[in-house]
Amino acid sequence: MARLHKYLALTGALLLTGCQAVNTTNSSAVGVERKQYMFSMLSTDQVNQSYAQTYQETLQAAQAKGKLDTRSNNAKRLDAIGKRVVAQVGHFRADATQWDWQVSLIDSPELNANCGPGGKIVFYSGIITKLALTDDEIAAVMGHEIAHALREHSREAMSKAYALELAKTGLGAVLGIGQDAMMIADTAVQYGMTLPNSRGAETEADLIGIELAARAGYNPNGAVSLWRKMEQASQGAPAEFMSTHPASSTRIANLEQAIPKVMPLYQQAPKR
Numbered sequence: 001m002a003r004l005h006k007y008l009a010l011t012g013a014l015l016l017t018g019c020q021a022v023n024t025t026n027s028s029a030v031g032v033e034r035k036q037y038m039f040s041m042l043s044t045d046q047v048n049q050s051y052a053q054t055y056q057e058t059l060q061a062a063q064a065k066g067k068l069d070t071r072s073n074n075a076k077r078l079d080a081i082g083k084r085v086v087a088q089v090g091h092f093r094a095d096a097t098q099w100d101w102q103v104s105l106i107d108s109p110e111l112n113a114n115c116g117p118g119g120k121i122v123f124y125s126g127i128i129t130k131l132a133l134t135d136d137e138i139a140a141v142m143g144h145e146i147a148h149a150l151r152e153h154s155r156e157a158m159s160k161a162y163a164l165e166l167a168k169t170g171l172g173a174v175l176g177i178g179q180d181a182m183m184i185a186d187t188a189v190q191y192g193m194t195l196p197n198s199r200g201a202e203t204e205a206d207l208i209g210i211e212l213a214a215r216a217g218y219n220p221n222g223a224v225s226l227w228r229k230m231e232q233a234s235q236g237a238p239a240e241f242m243s244t245h246p247a248s249s250t251r252i253a254n255l256e257q258a259i260p261k262v263m264p265l266y267q268q269a270p271k272r
Contacts, residue, residue, distance in 0.1 A: 022037075023036065024036060024152045029261050042162070047155045062104075082121060084216040084218075091211075091212075107125045111126050111131065121145060123141070123142075131233060136225075137223075139216060143218075143223075153204075153205070206254060206258075209223065214262040228248075
């Protein structure tokens with residue numbers, strides 16, 4: 001057990017080796033201030049450029065199947081909402097105003113949407129149609145996904161994964177840890193470090209997301225109604241402890257606590 005504790009301590013040290021402590025976004029009304037550790041050899045531009053290629057491949061595949069939707073009313077709604085929400089990213093980081101932001105809709109039953117590094121947004125039609133999303137709720141989804149890109153959660157996860165791989169390949173030999181003990185250590189690292197941070201990233205995206213939506217003139221209460229719809233549509237979801245996402249009840253409680261902080265922004269914002 002002493003060796004296991006030493007393994008975990010050295011793993012933590014390796015997470016800091018070659019990493020820079022940064023805060024990717026400016027101060028916010030919702031109070032997201034957590035320092036992040038990014039691997040210094042993995043730049044923002046590198047990650048953004050790499051994902052841009054993946055994004056284009058996704059769109060090409062959808063287009064080849066006749067699933068890339070550019071003409072429907074929902075595609076037009078997404079485009080309009082996207083322009084308003086993206087216009088607010090400068091409040092969080094100035095360089096993001098220069099990213100090549102794109103919003104695409106793919107005809108698919110999935111209840112999903114994402115915004116990859118560098119501002120590449122994909123919605124799947126299922127999340128809009130099956131949940132009958134209002135504009136406020138679409139803005140909540142979009143704000144949440146954009147927040148992941150602004151906070152560079154993908155780059156942060158890649159940095160962490162790289163450090164963990166270094167730890168696994170190097171420390172087993174150094175400490176003489178057997179395979180079974182290494183598996184225990186891996187599990188401890190996963191549930192004691194990786195998953196809570198992932199849940200933390202989701203919470204950050206929720207909070208920044210409602211601020212982005214509010215600044216764009218969308219009612220932040222849309223995030224609460226959104227997650228209530230998601231909770232109803234996702235019966236039988238895994239327990240919070242084993243999930244990278246907060247339980248719906250926890251998520252909704254966090255949002256309800258934060259909404260009064262951004263409501264003045266919504267009230268002051270133009271409604272178009």
